[in-house]
Amino acid sequence: MFNIMVVDDNANTGRLMKAVLTRAGYNVFVAGDGNEALSLMDTKHTDLIVLDVMMPGMDGFEFAELLRSTGVNIPIIMVTAKDTPADKRKGFIAGTDDYMVKPVDEEEMLLRIAALLRRAKIVNEKRLTVGSTVFDYEALSVTQNGLTETLPQKEFMLIYKLLSSPGKIHTRRQLMDELWDMESETDERTVDVHINRLRDRFRDNGDFSIVTVRGLGYKAVCGGER
Amino acid sequence: MKKTLSIRTTTVIAVFFILVFASALTLFGFFALAALNYVGISKIHHPPYLIMLFCVSSVIGTLISVPLTRYFISPIKEIAKALDKVKAGNFTVRVAEEQRSAELSALAKGFNGMVEELGSTEFFRKDFISNFSHEFKTPIASIRGFAKELINEDLSKEQRQEYLQIIAYESERLSNMASNVLLLTNLEHTHKLPAGKPFSLDEQLRRCILLLERQWSYKELELDLELEEICYTGDEEMLSHIWVNLLSNGIKFSPMGGTLRVRLRRVKDKVEVSVTDMGPGIPADKIDKIFDRFYQADVSHKAEGNGLGLTLCKRIAELAEGSISVKSELGKGTRFTVSLPIK
Numbered sequence: 001m002f003n004i005m006v007v008d009d010n011a012n013t014g015r016l017m018k019a020v021l022t023r024a025g026y027n028v029f030v031a032g033d034g035n036e037a038l039s040l041m042d043t044k045h046t047d048l049i050v051l052d053v054m055m056p057g058m059d060g061f062e063f064a065e066l067l068r069s070t071g072v073n074i075p076i077i078m079v080t081a082k083d084t085p086a087d088k089r090k091g092f093i094a095g096t097d098d099y100m101v102k103p104v105d106e107e108e109m110l111l112r113i114a115a116l117l118r119r120a121k122i123v124n125e126k127r128l129t130v131g132s133t134v135f136d137y138e139a140l141s142v143t144q145n146g147l148t149e150t151l152p153q154k155e156f157m158l159i160y161k162l163l164s165s166p167g168k169i170h171t172r173r174q175l176m177d178e179l180w181d182m183e184s185e186t187d188e189r190t191v192d193v194h195i196n197r198l199r200d201r202f203r204d205n206g207d208f209s210i211v212t213v214r215g216l217g218y219k220a221v222c223g224g225e226r
Numbered sequence: 227m228k229k230t231l232s233i234r235t236t237t238v239i240a241v242f243f244i245l246v247f248a249s250a251l252t253l254f255g256f257f258a259l260a261a262l263n264y265v266g267i268s269k270i271h272h273p274p275y276l277i278m279l280f281c282v283s284s285v286i287g288t289l290i291s292v293p294l295t296r297y298f299i300s301p302i303k304e305i306a307k308a309l310d311k312v313k314a315g316n317f318t319v320r321v322a323e324e325q326r327s328a329e330l331s332a333l334a335k336g337f338n339g340m341v342e343e344l345g346s347t348e349f350f351r352k353d354f355i356s357n358f359s360h361e362f363k364t365p366i367a368s369i370r371g372f373a374k375e376l377i378n379e380d381l382s383k384e385q386r387q388e389y390l391q392i393i394a395y396e397s398e399r400l401s402n403m404a405s406n407v408l409l410l411t412n413l414e415h416t417h418k419l420p421a422g423k424p425f426s427l428d429e430q431l432r433r434c435i436l437l438l439e440r441q442w443s444y445k446e447l448e449l450d451l452e453l454e455e456i457c458y459t460g461d462e463e464m465l466s467h468i469w470v471n472l473l474s475n476g477i478k479f480s481p482m483g484g485t486l487r488v489r490l491r492r493v494k495d496k497v498e499v500s501v502t503d504m505g506p507g508i509p510a511d512k513i514d515k516i517f518d519r520f521y522q523a524d525v526s527h528k529a530e531g532n533g534l535g536l537t538l539c540k541r542i543a544e545l546a547e548g549s550i551s552v553k554s555e556l557g558k559g560t561r562f563t564v565s566l567p568i569k
Contacts, residue, residue: 085463103401108440169439171432215451215488216432 002117003045006030007037007063008052008079017050017079020106021113034058034066046074048117050109051096053080053087061094068095075116079104115165122164130163130222131207144205151201154179158191159198162220163208171217191218233298233327240294248287252279301330305337317345357520361403361533365396406534409467410519410541419545422460427497428453428490430462434469435488441477442486453490456497458568464542468550471535472501472562479505479560487561496548497568502561508554516552539564 004026006017014030021028029044031037033055040046049067053060064076077098078091091099098112122128126137133144137160141150151159157179162170172188180190195218199210208222256279304321311319320338325331372389375381381389431453435442442449458465476486480503487502508516512523517540520533536550539562543550548566 169436171429171436173426173429173432213449215449215453216435 001025001027002047003027003029004048004050004113005037005040005044005046006050007032007034007055007060008050009033009055010052013052020110021050024110024113026113034063037063038066047120048113049074049076050113051076051078053078053082053091060096061090064091064094064096073120075120077109077112077116079109115168119164128160128163130166133205133207135160135163144202144207155194155198155201158194159202159210159220162210162218166208166220166222169213169217169219174217231327233329236327237298240291244287244290244294247290248283251286252283255282297326301325301334305333308337308341312341312344317341358407361520362400365400368396369393369400403534406538410534410538413538413541413545416545418547419461419464419542422462424457424459425462427456427458427465427499430466431469431488431490431499434466434473437470438473438477441474442480445477445480446483447477447480448483448485450485450487451489453488454492456490456492456568458497458566460546460566465546468539468542468564469499471539472499472564475535475562476501476503476505476560479503481505492568495567495569496565498563498565500561500563502559504559507556507558507560508552509556513552513554517550 004021006014006021006028008014008017008030009032011032014032018028018030029040031040034057037049051060051063055063058066060078060080064078067074067076075098076096077100078096079100079102080087080091081102083101088099097116100109100112122137128135128137133142135142135156139150140153140156141148142156142159150156158175161175161178172191175191176188195210195212202208202210206223208220211219211221213219301321308319308321319341321334323331323334323338325334369392372393376386376389432451435449435451473486473488480486484504486504487500489498489500489502491498508523515521516523517536518533519537522533540550543564543566546566548564550562550564552560552562554560
């Protein structure tokens, strides 16, 4: 059972968030401003924060900066009416993990929260389990059928990223930008080459597979799904 | 066509003639008086006479210039009067563009253009506000009405569910409409998009498609994509609104399991993006109106949209110095093509 803290100065918004999140199976508590949020965090374990930006006193950006500067890495999703690219940039620089513009589609928000929690879990535990296959982030190794082998770094990062968000389609450019640090020598064909190597390596693994979505990119799917 | 001279040329010529004429008149007067023996010709060498001749010449010259200044000033006065009318809210006033001098012609043309531009914005505003209020009042009336009904205790469970669904639906529509209207209004006052930075247009299209994944995978659509690698310089965010709108529409009108085709290609000095769906198509008599504000051709899908998406697309395309066109066949499908200039 995950604990989610909603920080919003508007009573009705807070009430609505609490209702939606509780129905989705989370344990929710609401703070009306940054200071109240900080005191709540002292007493309650928080897995994720849904953060409004426009609040009196400490605004959402300041709150996020404060948390990050003290080493708190709890996932934050900003939910705000501020919709310009400049605001989004400011949010991400302040340390938010995701950014949604009000009015939010409740279903989308729940999906994003689930994704953030899953990724946080993977990052925290530094391992990823898919069926009976286990990926170890520190060792860059994968254990399948009782055998452990290490992977070259780029290959490992690639499959780790794809499996962290199973079912999500990534374009070649997205994969390249994240894993290859904009090195000039790589191009999108390199991604294809690595994907093929991974497919070879995990050919007999029934826990997951890498699917090509024509024209768009790649996704990893679990088990026998498509 | 009357050849218009520059004001400067006209002034110089006018001054020249005034001086010549004034001096000529004065000298003529003097010689006439001398011939009639009122004055001795030799007197012309006397300073007092010279001074007097000078004064007479100046006075004559000034008198001649009076009607001449009216020649220059009257068109300016006319424009000033027209400006007053515009200030009072009259956008139909115009001034004659054929003026006596090139500068005044340019001024008149500029003035007429300005008034026309003001007039069109005004029209949009009035028309827009009345459309807008209606489009907003209608769903709000539904929401308010059904909410009040729900306060009653004697409704059946089905009725309750139905009314609540309606409230949820209309609120969703309203909220989408509000976002679109805001964007559209901002763009109304823009004349050109900011210069923008270079970015990958094909990648942008891919990301927009991914953004809508939930919708197209729900409809089990097959995506047929052919995207050339194109680096485009422009306003990335504004363009993304066009793609998301066109893709959304394409998905909305596609049948379950249908195919959505997206093409990006470079054609000489332009890039073309086309989105083709296999939906019901748009009837020929409605196709001209689809870019109008609040216009929705398909009544059955009326509840899902707000009629502003295509208006937004057209406006942004035009601001990017491009254009948008549509081809549709009833029962077969619709294709929207956006054409943008590229260096």
